[in-house]
Amino acid sequence: MGASSSEADLSTKLDSVSYALGFQNGMFLSREGIDELEMNNYNAGINAGLSSEDGLLTQEQIRSVTSSYLQELTEMRSQENLEAGQAFLEENINKEGVQETESGLQYKVIEEGDGASPSAESTVRVHYEGKLLDGEVFDSSYDRGQPAEFPLNRVIPGWTEGVQLMKEGATYEFYIPAELAYGSRAPQGSPIGPNETLVFKVELLEVKEAGSSN
Structure with a gap:
């Protein structure tokens, strides 16, 4: 180049x-x-x-040619990511300890907890690490040195469903297909591409009442 x-x-x-x-x-x-x-x-x-x-090129031509090219790239990456994710999940489900829900969410129990389980309306405090299929870490509360706290109904569907399977003190690994993550609309400025399957390690530290921030 x-x-x-x-x-x-x-x-x-x-x-x-x-x-x-x-x-x-x-x-x-x-x-x-x-x-x-x-x-x-x-x-x-x-x-x-x-x-x-x-x-x-005129300004209008510049906008047109760049927009068209970027759209083509996005569509190509979207299809490639979708196929890579499907292939990963088809292989992953055969690995020891990996389970799958009706929605297609896959997970593995790393450590079970013995505390409360959240509902979709609960606020939870967690440590987590998010990875792409190539192993790149795109987000980590461990790296920031501070747990994250949020309502479970304000996150991607794979999180909302998956964390409800956990109890306080548990650590799970989730394998989230694109349709339960960000789909074709990847977060702006993020390494996450369109239709990416994501891997999250999640440690459920605390379940709070809905709307609680203390």
Whole structure:
């Protein structure tokens, strides 16, 4: 795609600023699913924008071509993620200790608890870690060093259903298919893509009454 980080020369402040802006733009493009560009045209577009000269495309054409391309990428990633998730779940259900509910939610008991079980209206305090199928951790209360607290009816359906299976003191691992997670509408700015199957380790610390925040 272009020069690697090892080829960058950061001798001056302008060098560093140029690299930093390029890096930020590259990260943004990566989050949008763009991992390949024609670099000559990309650089020509940057130069035209920097010099405020008329580009080869009108603003309307720019919006149209980028929107169309991003939509195509999203649809392609969505289908790929859906198929990968289905394949994972079909294999995962055969692993020791993994169970499945009628909705398609899969889970494994890591440690049972002996306290209260929540209802869908309960507020719960939990520690959790969320992973993509490739093992990337996208969210972790453990990393933040502080448990999370929320009403169970305000989270993704897989959480609402799954945590109700638990008792205080329990730790479960949930394997949540896309339709019980975020579906095709991935959270903005998140590593989670469209139609991703998600894996959550959840430790239920406390069940509170509905509406309680103390």
